Amino acid sequence: MRYRVRHITEYTYGAPVSLCYNMAHLLPRDTRNQRCLHQKIQINPPPVYQNDGEDYFGNQTFYFSIQEAHKKLVIDVTTDFEIASLNVLEWQAQSTLSCGELRAMLNAPNTPELRMAKEYLLDSPQIRRSEDLKAYALSTFADDEPVLQAAMAFTHKIFSEFKFDPSTTTVATPLEQVLKQRSGVCQDFAHLAIGCLRSVGIPARYMSGYLETLPPPGQEKLVGADASHAWFAIFTPDFGWVEFDPTNDLMPNEQHIVTAWGRDYSDVTPLQGVIFEGGGSQQLAVSVDVRRV
Structure with missing residues (x-):
């Protein structure tokens, strides 16, 4: 079975943010029956720094830093992968x-x-x-x-x-x-x-x-x-x-798509970060679309 997952995370801030650092668990990992075929990450505003990595549990992560004033942060991740059936x-x-x-x-x-x-x-x-x-x-x-x-x-x-x-x-x-x-x-x-x-x-x-x-x-x-x-x-x-x-x-x-695993939710939070300058109040909107391809 092949799937495409699109996960859009949008933060809207009450005051401009000029400096933030973030880490994401938004990329489905390879498992014994799941294999990533393609992935695309779009971040707006564009980060000055972005790097992929793995955490302690072997989950895929990506880190990024934004150093320009913004009142909205959008992370748009699309992943194609296939899943084989298990007995x-x-x-x-x-x-x-x-x-x-x-x-x-x-x-x-x-x-x-x-x-x-x-x-x-x-x-x-x-x-x-x-x-x-x-x-x-x-x-x-x-x-x-x-x-x-x-x-x-x-x-x-x-x-x-x-x-x-x-x-x-x-x-x-x-x-x-x-x-x-x-x-x-x-x-x-x-x-x-x-x-x-x-x-x-x-x-x-x-x-x-x-x-x-x-x-x-x-x-x-x-x-x-x-x-x-x-x-x-x-x-x-x-x-x-x-x-x-x-x-x-x-x-x-076949209908369950693994992004990450850990001891509990705190190990695999989809997006976490630190705001150093600005921000104030914030609103979060998340859109997820899972489709067979």
Whole structure:
């Protein structure tokens, strides 16, 4: 499957900005089933400095600096890539590794992959392990439960017990509040799942990207109506990192486009920066369009 993603970010400032530095996670990365074919970055005003790079997690980044007065900043990124289908349902059926066996392997890691996976058992800036999170997940991840089947069951648990409601949370809402109110958005559900998994000794990471959405029957798709999406992945020695989407109750495949992964949202923020001169109030507008080509 081939896709084209166009992601436009627009900041409007209350006062002119004359100096700013920015870093972006807006370029889909290559994975075992995803390959970038072409990418185009347009920034207005034009930066005096721009450079591509990779962060600690291997995500593609680009840095830029603008040193002229401006009241509007526009970052327009278009990427073409292809995604191959994975036999994710077969993995789930074939995997016999239990949660207890995985925890034992992590306690005495004997491969680089296991040692690296242990990083995703630790607390991170937006996700703290807790007894409440452990209590919510522990019965699903009992020692004798196959780990991939348990992860899918837990994905369904969040999907069925939580309501998608953008009005109830912000990027700063604590996990304990999300757990208590049983509502939120994809970022909250991914953070919740990761916090629960780490609390029961299963390594989990945050996945950021896009999801292809289809219009209702008989209606045209609206340009720019798509949005960024978030889900999670767990590590197993036999299949590596395996992804789950609690917002949609499924294992991601061809319709999920990976931009970046990390410990939580703070590692993969689409755009972050510092304004040194000017700015005042600011308004953010984001337009995302995902199309098959």
